[in-house]
Amino acid sequence: MSTASVPLPNWITYGLMPLLNLLVAFFISGLVVWWIGEDPLAALKLLIEGSLGRGDAIGFTLFYATSFIFTGLSVAVAFHAGLFNIGSEGQAYLGGLGAALVALALDRYVPWYVTMPFAVIGAALFGAAWAFIPAWLQAKRGSHVVITTIMFNFIGAALMVYLLVNVLIVPGKMAPETRTFLPGGQLPKLDWLMAWFGLKLGPAPFNVSFLIALVMAFLVWVLIWRTKLGYEMRTLGISPSAAIYAGIPYGRTVIIAMLISGGLAGMMALNPVMGASARLQVEFVGGAGFVGIAVSLMGRSHPLGIVLAALLFGILYQGGADLSFEMPNITREMIVVIQGLVILFAGALEYMFRPAMVHLYQRLKRA
Amino acid sequence: MEFYDIVVSILGSTIRLSIPLLFTALAGLFTERAGVFDIGLEGKMLAAAFASACVAYVTGNAWLGLLGGIGVSILFSLIHGFASITNRGNQIVSGVALNFVAAGLTVVLGQAWFGQGGRTPQISGEARFSPITLPFVDAMRDVPFIGPLYVHVISGNNILTYLAFLAVPITWWVLFRTRFGLRLRAVGENPGAVDTAGISVTWLRYRAVIVAGFLCGFSGAYLSIAQSAAFIKDMSAGKGYIALAALIFAKWKPVPVMFACLLFGFLDAFANFMQGKAVPGIGEVPVQIFQALPYILTCILLAGFIGVAHPPKAGGVPYTKER
Structure with a gap:
């Protein structure tokens, strides 16, 4: 049976x-x-100590988790609409360009809290723009979004290397990266939040983008389960034919879902670019877009699950880095x-x- | 004549860069024609490259290395089959997972076994597939025009290169002239009809993914013990995805697959050649354009601007026998 x-x-x-x-x-x-x-158990012990044992370790864990919340949400939003967005990696990469351009333009003139909203919008816009062509191809031409987003990851990587090596590079320097942002273009660390729990952040780059990530998780929950658009996306995800029969516009919903997905991926760039290194670097995404797939699957595409799964992967990333020092x-x-x-x-x-x-x-x- | 020498040298490296794409794209052709999407080509190639290098290093025999690569690659295929055929899981998710497992495991095991940061030790002599010199090379050398082409492009490749080109007509024959091929294509278009005819959809699809594993074994071995002389971390470097692009670009047909792979190989070779050189009137063309071109071309094709690509109808859909 x-x-x-x-x-x-x-x-x-x-x-x-x-x-x-x-x-x-x-x-x-x-x-x-x-x-x-x-010894697996000894390794597990080292991994947990290395990720949760000290204040700075927790700071690094939360720093990684922040990136994974963004990319996890990105994958999940597309997933609810029945789309598999493998392109979060490339969208985040392009998002970094949006954030960096805002930071480079404003950091001389205004404090960080003025730059931040523009940077969020810039990162989201560039990420969404990079998702637009695959979305449009899926909606209007029926090309599979999985294939096109993979292609766009590679095209994006080539584009960003070109821009960093030839356009954005500081004249006279060898490293393909932008100039360092002034404090007006940086997102401050959250040492005060850690101090509440009696922990010292140390050198860990845990920053304000964590709070932005939590806000986004809440907004995604509202979008998916409390709005008409979210309802339409979920219907489309469960049964495209039923959705079309019910009068839900297929093309428009696909494109909007992918734009939101790309925007969330783009915002991930805030964390490493403006929160940690204060400059745009080659390959700063470092696979976080792909971790988003794992996070979204583990969190069952629910924002709460995604936050928890992102924390787990943050633990793995930070603990794993520590572990490789202890057990070469x-x-x-x-x-x-x-x-x-x-x-x-x-x-x-x-x-x-x-x-x-x-x-x-x-x-x-x-x- | 200098210009002709350059052409010959670019064509030579075109062949060398196309071979791993060709094996991998043919592998994808088998699974996708049977209705199983395979994003995991990249991972299979990487795992096979690592296994080939390890076995070849330990045994000192290139053929055993190839066999090791094929074995590991088929094992990955079977996991993909278990997840996406038997358990009816999402085929794309399964492929993505296997790519990660391969990317991680090759480095973890390589570091643990050889302690060289994920590399395997250098492989030489019998443990590698060396270039073969075809007969009459010396006689042909001085023949104008055809001579250099014969000496540098057609001769002087390793055995796997010739096998790759041999695999193209064989694939065509298997897919379009045998009963197995007919059923395999049918299962990718309409598995229900195949099932009604009393043929096992599951077993057919398993055979398709096993063939894909077999072919990816060749491409992996080519990377680590023919083209290079060791396994290097992440040495497949996205070639599995380019092969996937070539497969789509060729509209899931064997002979066009070969030409698509040669085209993408040529772009790669041409990019290497153009690095640091200026084009008259334009200046230096950024190498990134050539790197991105295979993907851009595939997207344009998918958009329906270069003919229409019809993927197998049942691709990506797990088959449920009864409700």
Whole structure:
């Protein structure tokens, strides 16, 4: 008998099964660590200490998490509309250009809190613009958005390297990066927030964009579950034919969903560009766009889940970096393996345990 | 004559840069024609490159290295199949996941085993596929026009290069002249009809992804033990995605796939040649334009401005036998 149609209570579907998938992913990661001759439990202990043990460690963890909240939200918004946006990486890269141009233009004249709203808009606009062509191609020409966004990641990377090497570079310098922004173009650190908890931020670049990320998470929740547009997007995501039959304009909804998705990805750039390095650098995104896929899948495309999943990946990124110092045998790329396994088990194999769960649940109910 | 020498040298590197694309694009052709999207080509190529280099280094035999690469690549294919065929998971998510696993695992294992920052040790001699000199090279050398072409483009490649070009007609024959090929294409267009005819959709699609794994094994081995002499971190460098672009650009047909791969290989070779050189009247053309051109061309094609690309109808949709 097919088990697909048997309903399961929400706590199993949204609680137990994701948790189980996550545990399997971590278990296999542990096996890899054991395979290369290290102690998985000792590694786990180092990882947690390295990400949550000190004030600056927590600061770095939250710094990474901030980027992942943005990209996770970006992937999730498109996902609700039935679109798989693999292009968050490229959209974030272009978003950095928008943020940097605003910072370079304004940092001499105004304090940071005046620059910030313009930078948010600039980053979002550039990110959205980079999502527009794939969105338009999907809506009007039927080209698959997955393929076009992959292509646009590469086109974006080439464009940004060109701009940084030939246009934005400081004359006479070798490094392909813009000049350092003055304080008017930087986002201040959140040491006061850490001080509330009696923690010292130290050198960690945990900054105001974290608060922007939380606001965006709330706004995405409002958009998806409390507005007409969000309703239309979800309908389109569940059944495009039903959506069209109900009079929801397909093309317009696809394009708007992708623009919002691209805008959220673009805002991710605020965190590293204006919050940490205070300049635009080559490859500053560093894979955060792809982590967004894992975060969104793990968080089941719900903003709350995304914030939690982003924190987990922040822990992995910061803890993994620390771990590679303590255990040189385990390189930073271990995080990439874990990330891949999480995407595999929480995403592609999300229903692997469902038949077993159904049998178990039915037996429990009968007992 | 100097101009002709340059042309010959660019054509030579075009061939060398096209081969990994060709194997990988043919691999994608098999899965996508069977209705399974494969974003994981990149990862399979990378994993195969690593496995080939490791096995070739340990055994000192290039063919065993190739076999190791094929084995690992097929293993990745089977995971992709398990997730997207058996468990009916999202094929794109599965492919993305495998790309990450490959990108991470090759470096983690490489560092743990060899301690060279994710590289494998240098491979030489029998452990590599060396260039083959075809007969009559010395006699042909002085023949005008055809001579240099024969000596530098057609001869002097390694065995995998010739196998890649051989794989094109074989792929065509398998897909369009055998019963397996007919069923494979049918399962990508209308799996329900195939199922009604009493043929297992699952087993057909598994065979398609296994063939893809087999071919990606060749492209990986080409990267690490034919073109280079070691595995280097992230050495596939997006070639899997360019191959995917070539596959789409060729509208999912074997012979056009070869020409698309040669075109993208040529763009790459031409970009290398143009680096730092000025074009009269324009000045130095940024190398990034050539890097982005395969992707831009594919997007223009997808937009329907260069003919219309019809993907297999059932692509990306898991098959549910009954409700």
